[in-house]
Amino acid sequence: MAESMVRLQRACKAFPLPEGGTVTALDAIDLEVARNEFLTLLGPSGCGKTTLLHAISGFVELDDGRIFVDGEDVSDRPPHRRPVNTVFQNYALFPHMTVGQNVGYALDIARTPRTERSGRVGAALEMVGLAGLENRLPRQLSGGQQQRVALARAIIARPKLLLLDEPLSALDRKLRQSMQIELKTLQAELGISFIFVTHDQEEALTMSNRVAVLDGGSIQQIDTPRAVYNNPANAFVASFVGASNLFQGMLQSGRVMTAQGDVISTDAAAAGSARVTALLRPEQFTIANGGGNGAAAKLDIGIRQIVFTGAGYEVHGRTMNGHDVVAAIAAAQQAQVASAEISRKATLLYDPAAVHIIAGGGDRS
Amino acid sequence: MSGFSRRSRARAQLALLLGPVSLFLAIFLAGPLIIMLIYSFLAPGLYGGVEWEFYPHNFGRILGFADPEFEIFDPVYIAIFLRSLRIALTTVLITLLVCYPAAFQISRLSDRWKSFALFLITLPFFASLIVRLFIWILILKKTGFINVALSELGLIDTPLELIYTEGAVVLGMVYIFIPFMFLPVYASVEKLDWTLVRASQDLGANGFQTFRRVILPLTLPGVIAGSIIVFIPALGNFVVPAVLGGAKSLMLGNLIEQQFLAARNWPFGAALAMLVMTIVLALLFIYIRYEARRGDDAPVIR
Numbered sequence: 210m211a212e213s214m215v216r217l218q219r220a221c222k223a224f225p226l227p228e229g230g231t232v233t234a235l236d237a238i239d240l241e242v243a244r245n246e247f248l249t250l251l252g253p254s255g256c257g258k259t260t261l262l263h264a265i266s267g268f269v270e271l272d273d274g275r276i277f278v279d280g281e282d283v284s285d286r287p288p289h290r291r292p293v294n295t296v297f298q299n300y301a302l303f304p305h306m307t308v309g310q311n312v313g314y315a316l317d318i319a320r321t322p323r324t325e326r327s328g329r330v331g332a333a334l335e336m337v338g339l340a341g342l343e344n345r346l347p348r349q350l351s352g353g354q355q356q357r358v359a360l361a362r363a364i365i366a367r368p369k370l371l372l373l374d375e376p377l378s379a380l381d382r383k384l385r386q387s388m389q390i391e392l393k394t395l396q397a398e399l400g401i402s403f404i405f406v407t408h409d410q411e412e413a414l415t416m417s418n419r420v421a422v423l424d425g426g427s428i429q430q431i432d433t434p435r436a437v438y439n440n441p442a443n444a445f446v447a448s449f450v451g452a453s454n455l456f457q458g459m460l461q462s463g464r465v466m467t468a469q470g471d472v473i474s475t476d477a478a479a480a481g482s483a484r485v486t487a488l489l490r491p492e493q494f495t496i497a498n499g500g501g502n503g504a505a506a507k508l509d510i511g512i513r514q515i516v517f518t519g520a521g522y523e524v525h526g527r528t529m530n531g532h533d534v535v536a537a538i539a540a541a542q543q544a545q546v547a548s549a550e551i552s553r554k555a556t557l558l559y560d561p562a563a564v565h566i567i568a569g570g571g572d573r574s
Numbered sequence: 575m576s577g578f579s580r581r582s583r584a585r586a587q588l589a590l591l592l593g594p595v596s597l598f599l600a601i602f603l604a605g606p607l608i609i610m611l612i613y614s615f616l617a618p619g620l621y622g623g624v625e626w627e628f629y630p631h632n633f634g635r636i637l638g639f640a641d642p643e644f645e646i647f648d649p650v651y652i653a654i655f656l657r658s659l660r661i662a663l664t665t666v667l668i669t670l671l672v673c674y675p676a677a678f679q680i681s682r683l684s685d686r687w688k689s690f691a692l693f694l695i696t697l698p699f700f701a702s703l704i705v706r707l708f709i710w711i712l713i714l715k716k717t718g719f720i721n722v723a724l725s726e727l728g729l730i731d732t733p734l735e736l737i738y739t740e741g742a743v744v745l746g747m748v749y750i751f752i753p754f755m756f757l758p759v760y761a762s763v764e765k766l767d768w769t770l771v772r773a774s775q776d777l778g779a780n781g782f783q784t785f786r787r788v789i790l791p792l793t794l795p796g797v798i799a800g801s802i803i804v805f806i807p808a809l810g811n812f813v814v815p816a817v818l819g820g821a822k823s824l825m826l827g828n829l830i831e832q833q834f835l836a837a838r839n840w841p842f843g844a845a846l847a848m849l850v851m852t853i854v855l856a857l858l859f860i861y862i863r864y865e866a867r868r869g870d871d872a873p874v875i876r
């Protein structure tokens with residue numbers, strides 16, 4: 210098999226706490242990133258995303274485990290001797306240097322000849338759409354422009370791997386979306402591997418070749434965005450990635466029965482009975498005309514709130530047994546939504562074949 | 575016009591706010607300074623006082639065009655001048671070498687230890703300068719602490735010449751001026767953003783390159799401010815050389831004091847003082863120009 214660009218072997222890191230004890234930031238992480246892959250690390254605050262990046266760039270020394278970049282063991286190298294560059298969360302542009310000096314920094318350090326340097330600085334700025342701003346100072350730029358300078362600075366030395374720690378989090382929504390597309394294009398053009406950190410799951414799903422979902426210092430699932438969304442490995446992934454309705458219960462002859470009495474129909478079969486979690490995405494529901502006519506795969510809910518989202522409606526309700534349910538209903542069902550709003554109740558239909566069954570009772574395993 | 579009246583009102587407010595201090599400075603700073611400037615170009619009277627005639631030779635005595643009638647050019651003044659410069663610069667250099675690394679250490683302490691360290695550094699301000707200097711006499715003199723300790727240990731037979739040397743003056747100066755250097759240096763070190771250091775390393779710079787290209791330029795304003803704050807009073811200082819320097823380590827401050835109080839040659843003392851003032855003002859002027867330029871483009875201030 211082709212050698213991967215980055216490989217982490219059982220990477221472990223625990224930080225001591227001031228009041229004694231330790232906090233585990235990386236719990237025996239195994240990770241491989243292929244050449245030219247866009248991998249996103251997704252996870253809640255404090256799950257170890259930044260620590261993982263810092264371990265690769267060399268700012269965090271691992272307690273245990275090894276790191277290989279392009280087949281070479283870099284575990285014991287200081288940061289400045291690793292073929293990896295970073296786009297920092299707050300950009301970390303050198304405030305006393307112009308845009309040109311910032312971007313050319315890595316070349317100056319490497320003593321690149323003057324003519325080559327200016328050519329490459331120009332090309333890098335061109336690439337991020339900032340040609341002609343060489344002589345500005347960082348504080349004379351907008352947030353989005355600063356972000357691009359940070360990007361140009363990080364790619365100019367042609368690293369084998371680019372690490373991006375929530376580079377878009379400070380931007381407004383519109384700029385953020387256009388930068389997402391630009392980043393993706395840039396990555397395809399440069400042909401280098403990106404490891405991108407975000408805690409915005411939408412961003413993760415739209416940008417990546419693969420998504421690694423982290424929690425508590427370990428990888429919960431690493432797969433394509435589609436697989437992570439449609440086939441979450443466990444209840445944590447299911448609830449963290451996208452909106453979800455989770456029903457924990459016993460799977461028995463095509464039905465998941467929760468302890469409260471809700472029943473979810475499914476095509477999944479189980480030998481005997483097993484503890485499972487059934488996942489229903491909000492967009493899997495439709496509202497039945499009338500009373501549902503004895504359909505097997507349905508949920509009767511009382512309406513709590515209906516929110517117009519532009520593309521459709523978000524129906525928040527609760528089953529008779531007190532389980533909260535959220536359903537995304539297409540605008541085509543406007544009439545049904547309207548009558549549900551008046552009667553304060555609705556019957557939700559779903560396809561039993563599309564119900565995703567997660568083994569285990571919903572505890573993270 | 576309303577714009578005009580608002581502007582003139584703002585001007586009136588400014589005048590009101592700055593008025594008292596301007597008046598104070600005019601009377602107590604500019605006044606004496608002008609008197610000194612005039613005196614420095616007058617001839618000394620025979621028994622003190624001045625003769626009202628233009629007489630450039632006060633400066634000549636220092637710089638080499640003495641009044642040929644009754645003084646010969648004496649290089650001793652230039653020597654004292656150079657010694658003062660040397661002592662002041664050495665003081666700046668040593669205090670900087672002590673304070674710069676210390677500022678980095680202290681800026682990384684936890685908040686509690688940090689404020690304790692800062693308290694320790696400002697502690698000397700609470701004791702009288704003279705008392706603190708006299709303690710150094712007890713330590714340095716022939717029968718002082720160091721000499722006694724060394725001879726008790728059998729390391730020396732005859733006491734070392736520690737006090738009344740240029741070294742003793744530098745020691746006293748460093749001792750006095752360390753807080754003045756530390757505070758501005760610390761202020762700029764404390765503000766340093768360490769993710770910039772990380773960014774530099776990430777881009778391939780080793781420790782030395784990172785220091786030269788990122789850490790030093792970003793903390794330079796504090797270093798320059800501290801150096802000026804120490805250099806100016808060190809150059810004209812007369813207490814330290816008076817207490818620890820003795821006759822051989824005379825500095826400009828002592829020379830000026832002698833001219834006014836002992837020799838009663840006011841014009842010559844005034845000329846010496848004007849020379850010191852010129853250097854100080856030139857330095858301040860350069861510094862202010864530097865600060866103003868930095869104000870436009872350097873982000874370190876805030």
Ligand SMILES: Nc1ncnc2c1ncn2[C@@H]1O[C@H](COP(=O)(O)OP(=O)(O)OP(=O)(O)O)[C@@H](O)[C@H]1O
Nearest residue numbers: 224225232234253254255256257258259260261408
């Ligand atoms: N230098 C440190 N000293 C002590 N604990 C640390 C240190 N750095 C990180 N931690 C702890 O390690 C865990 C992981 O931190 P990390 O910064 O990797 O989280 P993160 O996933 O990047 O979170 P966020 O999304 O908030 O940036 C956290 O519990 C954090 O408190």
Ligand SMILES: [Mg+2]
Nearest residue numbers: 258259260374
């Ligand atoms: Mg982080």
